[in-house]
Amino acid sequence: MSLLPLPPSLIPFLEPYLPRSNLVLPNRPFVTLTYAQSLDSRIAAKPGAQTKISHQETKTMTHYLRSEHDGIMVGIGTVLADDPKLNCRFVENGNTHSPRPIVLDPYAKWTYHKSQLSEIYNIGQGLAPYILVDESVQLNPLDVATLQQQDGKHIRLPLIKNRQQNWDYILKALVDNGIRSVMIEGGAVIINELLSYGADNYIIDSLIVTIGPVFLGNQGVEVSPTSHVDLEDVKWWTGQQDSVLCATVPKAFKLD
Numbered sequence: 001m002s003l004l005p006l007p008p009s010l011i012p013f014l015e016p017y018l019p020r021s022n023l024v025l026p027n028r029p030f031v032t033l034t035y036a037q038s039l040d041s042r043i044a045a046k047p048g049a050q051t052k053i054s055h056q057e058t059k060t061m062t063h064y065l066r067s068e069h070d071g072i073m074v075g076i077g078t079v080l081a082d083d084p085k086l087n088c089r090f091v092e093n094g095n096t097h098s099p100r101p102i103v104l105d106p107y108a109k110w111t112y113h114k115s116q117l118s119e120i121y122n123i124g125q126g127l128a129p130y131i132l133v134d135e136s137v138q139l140n141p142l143d144v145a146t147l148q149q150q151d152g153k154h155i156r157l158p159l160i161k162n163r164q165q166n167w168d169y170i171l172k173a174l175v176d177n178g179i180r181s182v183m184i185e186g187g188a189v190i191i192n193e194l195l196s197y198g199a200d201n202y203i204i205d206s207l208i209v210t211i212g213p214v215f216l217g218n219q220g221v222e223v224s225p226t227s228h229v230d231l232e233d234v235k236w237w238t239g240q241q242d243s244v245l246c247a248t249v250p251k252a253f254k255l256d
């Protein structure tokens, strides 16, 4: 299904938060954390369920954001729940860029060769993923062979032993593999972890949150950091149904 046109006012609204408007960081990619939540801070109606929250016009915004990043990352929980495409369907202004899908799957739970994402690659509508797995896990030979034929790969990192350091390894691996900007879409474990990462270690350069006019209820999958986070550079956009918050995390807390 084709997307609605991008509301023109979103272009100047988003501009200051895009990687292209910000300094290129030498040792890690520019990180945008972006997701859609309900009024009661839920990103899905129940665990493992894919739940539509965004209006079509903010869905277009998500694809516009995908066109502005080298990579798009989700966790294995999201992949198993949504079987996502993780490509870019924003084709306005002749855009043909699709970001590199990156899946954080430390225990190699994903059967990649049967996924929609593999099919998307096979029909020429997106790139094959980089799958981040722990150094110790055994890989499915069919997945390895499929990724070898496509242009994706498994990247082995020490992800299981000391989770505290994982984001350092993950971000370095992305830069080492040519990913200079990444948008992280979720799911809840990753969002909560990044928002809670610690006062000295915030790694989010831009935060872009779509808020839909719905309550998903207390069985829903909640996003909430472990403690207080004050945002800076806050701007709001309101569309036909949704509002979008753009912000940065306090600069004093950022890694360099």
Ligand SMILES: NC(=O)C1=CN([C@@H]2O[C@H](COP(=O)(O)OP(=O)(O)OC[C@H]3O[C@@H](n4cnc5c(N)ncnc54)[C@H](O)[C@@H]3O)[C@@H](O)[C@H]2O)C=CC1
Residues within 6 Å of the ligand: 034, 035, 036, 037, 043, 044, 046, 047, 048, 049, 050, 051, 053, 074, 075, 076, 077, 078, 079, 081, 082, 104, 105, 106, 107, 159, 163, 166, 167, 185, 186, 187, 188, 189, 190, 191, 193, 221
């Ligand atoms: N509304 C929205 O914008 C979005 C909603 N979702 C929803 O979120 C739900 C899935 O969320 P979750 O189950 O929380 O899964 P998730 O996608 O956050 O994946 C969690 C898994 O990722 C791995 N992981 C996360 N952080 C790690 C780290 N630092 N080191 C190593 N491994 C790490 C672990 O295996 C962990 O179990 C689905 O229902 C999906 O539909 C997902 C993305 C966006």
Ligand SMILES: Nc1nc(O)c(N)c(N[C@@H]2O[C@H](COP(=O)(O)O)[C@@H](O)[C@H]2O)n1
Residues within 6 Å of the ligand: 035, 036, 050, 051, 052, 053, 054, 058, 059, 062, 074, 078, 079, 082, 083, 084, 085, 086, 087, 185, 186, 210
């Ligand atoms: N922007 C947005 N709005 C919602 O209502 C959502 N449920 C999501 N979910 C995210 O989008 C991914 C699906 O991507 P594809 O359309 O399959 O490429 C899903 O995996 C979540 O990350 N996003």
